[in-house]
Amino acid sequence: MQNSEIYLESLITSTPQEGTDLAIKLARKSIAAIQTDLETRKNLRGNYAQDTTQLIASAQVIAVEFQTIAMANNYWKP
Template sequence: MDYLQSLQCKTPAEGRQLAFTLARKSIAAIQTDPEVRNNLRLEYAKDTAQLIASSQVVAIEFQTIAMANNYWRDEE
């Protein structure tokens, strides 16, 4: 699990990237066949209901990461 050595991120943008990664890796952990995932991705990227559901997962992961970084308040 190389992508999750730490929840500490230098910037909000880096935190956002980690949120995307966590969301994507959850899918990969359940559907382990990369070819099947690629086919599924083509489909759901055209389905707004699923795009919205995906963005909700990203929002939840990002909330956790933002908490972990004290919302990057100290960077100000």
């Protein structure tokens, strides 16, 4: 499960929008940790990008990850 590659050094981002990018990255990394084969993931991708139920479910994952990141950044308050 442990990835030798370092992909997450910090939850801190400069802007909320970069926070959403990081949320998407975390969601993808979770999926990659379960389905470790890159080719399989690419093949599966066609499925869910056309299926609104799965797109909405993906947005739910991103929303939870974004909440965590927003907390870490104290909501990017000035």
